Amino acid sequence: MTVVQTEVGEQASDRLTRGALIRLRFLRNRLAVAGVVILAMMFLLAFGGPFFSKHRWDELDFLALLQPPSREHWFGTSQIGGDVFALTIRGLQKSLIIGLLVAVFSTGLAAIAGGFAGYLGGKVDRSVMWLIDALLVLPSFLIIAVMSPLYRGRTWLVFVVLLAAFGWMVTARIVRSATMSLRERDFVRAAQYMGVPARKIVFRHLLPNVASILIIDATLNVGATILSETGLSYLGFGVQPPDVSLGSLIAEGTASALTYPWLFMFAGSALILTVLAVSFIGDGLRDAFDPGSNKSKKKSKAT
Amino acid sequence: MSTSSSGANLIEIRDLSVTFPSEAGTVQAVRNVSLDIRAGEVLGIVGESGSGKTVMSLSMIGLLAESAKITGTINYNGVNLLELNDNEMSKYRGKEIAMVFQDPLSALNPVHTIGRQIAEALQIHSEFSKEAALARAVELLELVGIPRPAERAQSYPHEFSGGMRQRVMIALAIANQPKVILADEPTTALDVTVQAQILDVLKTARDMTGAAVVLVTHDLGVVAGLADRVAIMYGGKVVEIGNVDEVYASPAMPYTIGLLRSIPRIDGTDSSRLSSIDGAPPSPVALPPGCAFAPRCPAAAPQCDASVPALTPISPTRMTACVRQSEIAGLQSSGKLFVEGPRHVAQSSTTEAVALEVRSLKKTFPLMKGSVLRRRVGSVFAVDGVDLTLRQGRSLALVGESGCGKTTTLLEILNMVAPEAGTITVLGRNVAELSKKQRLEMRKDLQIVFQDPFASLDPRLPIGDAIAEPLDNFGMPKAEQNQRVMELLELVGLQRDHASRYPSEFSGGQRQRIAIARALALNPKVIALDEPVSALDVSVRAGVLNLLAELQEKLNLSYLFVSHDLAVVQHVADDIAVMYLGGIVESGPVDDVFARPQHPYTQALLSAVPIPDPKVERVRRRIILQGDLPSPANPPTGCRFHTRCHVRATLSPELAAKCVSDRPELTSRKSSRVACHAPLN
Numbered sequence: 001m002t003v004v005q006t007e008v009g010e011q012a013s014d015r016l017t018r019g020a021l022i023r024l025r026f027l028r029n030r031l032a033v034a035g036v037v038i039l040a041m042m043f044l045l046a047f048g049g050p051f052f053s054k055h056r057w058d059e060l061d062f063l064a065l066l067q068p069p070s071r072e073h074w075f076g077t078s079q080i081g082g083d084v085f086a087l088t089i090r091g092l093q094k095s096l097i098i099g100l101l102v103a104v105f106s107t108g109l110a111a112i113a114g115g116f117a118g119y120l121g122g123k124v125d126r127s128v129m130w131l132i133d134a135l136l137v138l139p140s141f142l143i144i145a146v147m148s149p150l151y152r153g154r155t156w157l158v159f160v161v162l163l164a165a166f167g168w169m170v171t172a173r174i175v176r177s178a179t180m181s182l183r184e185r186d187f188v189r190a191a192q193y194m195g196v197p198a199r200k201i202v203f204r205h206l207l208p209n210v211a212s213i214l215i216i217d218a219t220l221n222v223g224a225t226i227l228s229e230t231g232l233s234y235l236g237f238g239v240q241p242p243d244v245s246l247g248s249l250i251a252e253g254t255a256s257a258l259t260y261p262w263l264f265m266f267a268g269s270a271l272i273l274t275v276l277a278v279s280f281i282g283d284g285l286r287d288a289f290d291p292g293s294n295k296s297k298k299k300s301k302a303t
Numbered sequence: 304m305s306t307s308s309s310g311a312n313l314i315e316i317r318d319l320s321v322t323f324p325s326e327a328g329t330v331q332a333v334r335n336v337s338l339d340i341r342a343g344e345v346l347g348i349v350g351e352s353g354s355g356k357t358v359m360s361l362s363m364i365g366l367l368a369e370s371a372k373i374t375g376t377i378n379y380n381g382v383n384l385l386e387l388n389d390n391e392m393s394k395y396r397g398k399e400i401a402m403v404f405q406d407p408l409s410a411l412n413p414v415h416t417i418g419r420q421i422a423e424a425l426q427i428h429s430e431f432s433k434e435a436a437l438a439r440a441v442e443l444l445e446l447v448g449i450p451r452p453a454e455r456a457q458s459y460p461h462e463f464s465g466g467m468r469q470r471v472m473i474a475l476a477i478a479n480q481p482k483v484i485l486a487d488e489p490t491t492a493l494d495v496t497v498q499a500q501i502l503d504v505l506k507t508a509r510d511m512t513g514a515a516v517v518l519v520t521h522d523l524g525v526v527a528g529l530a531d532r533v534a535i536m537y538g539g540k541v542v543e544i545g546n547v548d549e550v551y552a553s554p555a556m557p558y559t560i561g562l563l564r565s566i567p568r569i570d571g572t573d574s575s576r577l578s579s580i581d582g583a584p585p586s587p588v589a590l591p592p593g594c595a596f597a598p599r600c601p602a603a604a605p606q607c608d609a610s611v612p613a614l615t616p617i618s619p620t621r622m623t624a625c626v627r628q629s630e631i632a633g634l635q636s637s638g639k640l641f642v643e644g645p646r647h648v649a650q651s652s653t654t655e656a657v658a659l660e661v662r663s664l665k666k667t668f669p670l671m672k673g674s675v676l677r678r679r680v681g682s683v684f685a686v687d688g689v690d691l692t693l694r695q696g697r698s699l700a701l702v703g704e705s706g707c708g709k710t711t712t713l714l715e716i717l718n719m720v721a722p723e724a725g726t727i728t729v730l731g732r733n734v735a736e737l738s739k740k741q742r743l744e745m746r747k748d749l750q751i752v753f754q755d756p757f758a759s760l761d762p763r764l765p766i767g768d769a770i771a772e773p774l775d776n777f778g779m780p781k782a783e784q785n786q787r788v789m790e791l792l793e794l795v796g797l798q799r800d801h802a803s804r805y806p807s808e809f810s811g812g813q814r815q816r817i818a819i820a821r822a823l824a825l826n827p828k829v830i831a832l833d834e835p836v837s838a839l840d841v842s843v844r845a846g847v848l849n850l851l852a853e854l855q856e857k858l859n860l861s862y863l864f865v866s867h868d869l870a871v872v873q874h875v876a877d878d879i880a881v882m883y884l885g886g887i888v889e890s891g892p893v894d895d896v897f898a899r900p901q902h903p904y905t906q907a908l909l910s911a912v913p914i915p916d917p918k919v920e921r922v923r924r925r926i927i928l929q930g931d932l933p934s935p936a937n938p939p940t941g942c943r944f945h946t947r948c949h950v951r952a953t954l955s956p957e958l959a960a961k962c963v964s965d966r967p968e969l970t971s972r973k974s975s976r977v978a979c980h981a982p983l984n
Contacts (some may be wrong), residue, residue, distance in 0.1 A: 108814075187760055193717050
């Protein structure tokens, strides 16, 4: 009896909105869910790890220099006796946040700037394009280096903002040209004639249609940012020694990758795992957004 | 298998099957088709998109993609064309079997003059010197009616209009006196007045060469006028074949019956609702197990799904593929097949209230030159003095050929901003005087349905969200939105559970219904329909047209219907406005205008529309206009139509001179308004 009641009562709510559909399609994709789980575990490890670790990251064990992994030092020790497990976890904390935040910020900025420039055209387009061209011409590493004294001693999160600010231009150009061809399509015109404001047209119609570009861009950005951050550290900006990031650990460990593999391997694997998880999630999101993709479609009941 | 009649078989197709691999599965484009093409006949092959008609014609000339798997035989003069390699096939292509493609722009090489291209075709197959070939090319161009052929032979394809290019294609096709000319939708991309010209040229070409013509088209009217025999294709199979007169007079296969009943006719006497075929054509990837038409067939029985019906003779000249063949005639006479709907009654409650009024609307686009210093070198007069009046509860059709400015007019109205010149009044309010907020409110009352339902729906938005968009935009609470979306889906004949699907899961006809539901969401008073059925398959058009008529009656809507298809207009509209090169040349009640056109252009336009009835189509007098639509950047002086007018030649010299010097005003005459110095009737 109750079954019948729910069926009748559901009449008004049997429509799935786009958000609900995308969620469903994403959750149906096993790899994507695996990606989310891996990433969640990485965070858990990075922020919960210190509670289990026997050593602190800035603690040096002078009795164990360059030791391979053991019961005392799970991931071995570095040249000066630092615990590699503690260092990797310390690096992971920084790099996860830097990588993900920069990717989300720079792709988001690219989407908004490119989307509005392409859709609105005219003055908005010209000024955004001028800004893009100017930023592309300026050597971003140099600017960050010049500005670094200003921010010295402040939180390293400033660094996230700066990296994002110099990483969005190329994608914004791609998004702009994609939206320029989309805005001539009838469905955009239909929305205009319904009186839908520009802001909603960009977010509801244009950006979802360039979602694949944005997702791929964000996915690639995660790995690239983690690695490029090391370059900036050389210039005396960003994560400074003795503090570590995954990037700096990898950079230091590469030289002894064959002789003392544990210096390099664990940080390297952490990076690979992060990037892999992110690209699984990216793939899942892309398929969830794209109605033409077969992967996340419900298997038809007939077959 | 062949039916006995005059003319020996030129091409014998036996058990031809063509499949393509695709990501979605194997595409069964052509399935076990056996067909004869006789010497000197015109064979019409009619089918909707995906019915396999184009693939079949391409397989005859060996132009299918490498990935195609072809089985069966195509015999020409005792040679199986399917066994020839590309080199050997080249000896037949153009020489024995020639092709006229749908899109003449992409079929001609843009970097060579057309004279050279025709000469090349001649030199490949015969011993011609360069000079002789060029001279022959000029002769051929003259034959297909290209003015000043010697001069035009030096021109490049982009210097020709669409109609002229198609003439060139025909000249190319007949250059080597082929035995068979394959014409694949030769007039689909052209305007109706140009289509009439090209069909005429095709007839001439056939008479000159004595070649058999295979006319592949979706237009039953074109076939009626030109073909001797007709083959109807559906789901990769020929489902009915026979002499044109017999097939049109007494169709035997339910699909043919439905198709002929569902197309509006320009000479239709009553405006009865069209009978429509349910559903959509099957996908060639997932064809039904038995008869491909069974899922849509009103006479379907269990035995229809058992096996694919074979093409069997029902008279010496006809064959059809239907297992219930013996019962069809009975079912048809007892009115069980494709019953026509109730008559469309003109609204008796029609008020004189005006829904939409346009007065001397003007819109020009600047012509710019130079890349660094851009300067204006002229204007395109897209819309130049348009007057329209749409009364509440009625339908006004705006008709004209492509490039006449009808879509620009529509977009100007929908933009709801002050036009360049003239006034636009929507529901009694001048749009130029609206504030931003008032304009937004006004948008509730005026909505649009676009031509192409594949472009007008966001591919990444589920249709429920698409229909809810206007509701959301005007601040309706979510729960009410859901309720309204469900109501709308049912109103346009879709199901509630369709709401959470994406547009790609729907057929063209269904998508157009979704677009209509979206337009109706805010309870508008006026709906602008921009060629709402021209992008749809023939068999689903009737369903959408009937839906529009039904909605108009139910919701008291006013339609502004933009179309180039006069048969559709005759069926749906109450009033008509005929547009030529930016201006209205005639307007009035649709019945009066169609029965007694007063402007020569209206008369020519009406006579150019082919009627899907061979008896009528072959005997009626047609007016074939000369030339093409002049460029709106440089319109003729005086009456815009005087350069192509067939009546002007019969006028007194003074009046004829007036046509060139003075532009006629739109003035009331009888029940209509006409802009002509020498109106007819």
